[in-house]
Amino acid sequence: MQTRVSESVKPITPEEFIPGGIEIKNLEVSYGKNAVIKGIDIVFPPGKVTAIIGPSGCGKTTLLRCLNRLSELTPGCRVKGQILLDGENILNMDPMLLRRKVGMVFQRANPFPKSIKENILYGVKAIKLKCDHDSTVRTCLEKAALWEEVRRRLNESAFALSIGQQQRLCIARTLAISPEVILLDEPAAALDPVSTGILEESILAMKGEYTQIIVTHNMNEAKKISDYIAFLYNGKLLEFGETEKIFDSPEQEMTQQYISGKVY
């Protein structure tokens, strides 16, 4: 257990163990000759929300996509180092088994061209998970704060929903295969303030149950929902710590400048 806890995270006893802790050791990612992530060591504590912040092009999304190995789909992408999920190196795992444990919500809402119900049951059917379909749909939609809005039109096309609702549907879809970790890649980037608010509420409600890692450009959002913050700059981890600490007294000057909007 000791290896998964860094100095900035409070130690947890074995009784409190929640699955879903991710530890990254000396991760290097490059596209062809272009190194995007240049050696990162980081621990994402289980059951907490960690926000990854940093200027555009610093490797946030690449880091996130490495965690469920979607980065492999990009031609020419090479990953070196270790990513440990509950102590197991995911780079040696079967990517399909890994993605059952690590769900992902994308920047643009991407529901399947199917009905709302089928969207949620898609993952369940794809990995042949045995569960009660109706109750799964209901619990997932309730957790994503969408049940009340769509309970009467579960068989309608998912494209008929608003973008905000579609994004919450994507969260519900991810929850259906009961992952340990949820990756959120700027989920609120295309949403209006009201939808963003509801989305943030559901992220906060899922805290404790899932390890959540969120990439965001919005400092207020990061401050509101995250427990820990990782500041990436130019492919390197500049600072990692509890949210209050990062916002109140950051160690690095660069972090201070970025948070106050001086570095782009």
Added chain:
Amino acid sequence: MKAEILTRPVEISLVKGKYFLLRIAAIVAAIVSILAIIGGCLAIASNSLDVYAVPLLFTLAVGFTILSIFVYRLQRHWQFSLTILIAAALISAIVIGFLPEYLQGLKINGIIHRSLISGLLLLAIAIPGSCYSLFYLLGVTPRAFDVSRYPLFIFFSAAAFTAYGLIIFHIIDNGASQLNLALFTKPFLNQTKIVEQWYNGWPVFSSMIVKQVGILNHIRGTLMLMGLTSLISLPIGVSVGIVMHEYAGPRVAGLLHFSTTALRSISGIILAVTAISLLSLPDKGTFWYNLFHGYGTDVNGILQVGRSSFLFASLFISLLVIPLIAKATQEGLSSLPVEIKEGSLAVGASKEHTLFHVQLPWSTPNIVTGLMLGCAEAAGALTIFFLIAGTGQFGTGPLNETTSLAYLIFDCRFGPVMGDPIQDMKTYQYTAALVLLVITLGLTVAAMIMKKNLAKRYKGA
């Protein structure tokens, strides 16, 4: 000059003095131009209506003169283009008046009727003329300047539609008069039957010609060809499309892309020659010979080997259809947003599950369209059938001799294969064309409806 006009926009008024007269002049010029365009089209199409060209051109000249006089009164400036048009109209009227009825020589091997030239001249003068009259009709504004260019391209699409309309009308006009139910219920027959009779205890053989007019076997043959071609080319085409988009590396994908494009551009007659040489490979009387050539029993119960079987012909048409379906599949697959594919992979679905449950359903409308186009190709393919099709009077199973409506139309006209061509069938060539038209148009309409429904079902759009 254009800029000058545009800097002095005229307020549109229907009642005020000179503008009112300008509009009347423009209306007159526009009406005469449209009449001239119609007259020109008719003259080209009919090859005989050249008598109207000279008076029409003179009327055009008068109309444009009135228009340019009013434009001068309005702007104190002669509209140069209109002046050229007037001069062109007058000169062409005189030229056409003096032309002989038929032109010969002039390095062109053939005879050109005077109406062709008069029609072209009418169009060349009336189309810009209609643009100008529309311009002054709308009131000399920048918007009018844009709108007045509409006749330039509307004319060509209208001409294309007219041409299609004329062709379809011609087929319906000639074909519908010969329609009768018996044609659709009887297969075509032209065989010699050996009849055995007994005279005083001795067998006497006499021959009897069995003739029957009908296109049932040709319709069945067309449908059989379409079905077999779809069966062969759909799985192969879709697989090639999937490999091209999903599995192949850039080099293999490029090679496949080139191959499919090259295969489409092969002339049908080259394929036909290949088919002929393949047909002559097996020895006569062997199993492969019969399989390639198609066989059936005639009225005497004797095995007859034809020119090529449906299976063989469908294989060759599939060579033209597979690239169509492969391209359509690839286009469908690449139109899926990459986020949706990644979303499927991100919930733990395998690549194959994603392919069959997300990507292929999404591209179904494209595949269906490709398939329908392929069926139309199979129904209408003629270049291959020149050399390998037959009458299909010995049955229309997959292993019988190939026939199709397209081949029947060719055969009715030039009839080398029906041997002693039945004169009765000649009258039905337009009926066969009409049936083929109905089948292919039906396919197109079905494709459009299916595409819409499938898009609604699988794309949620």
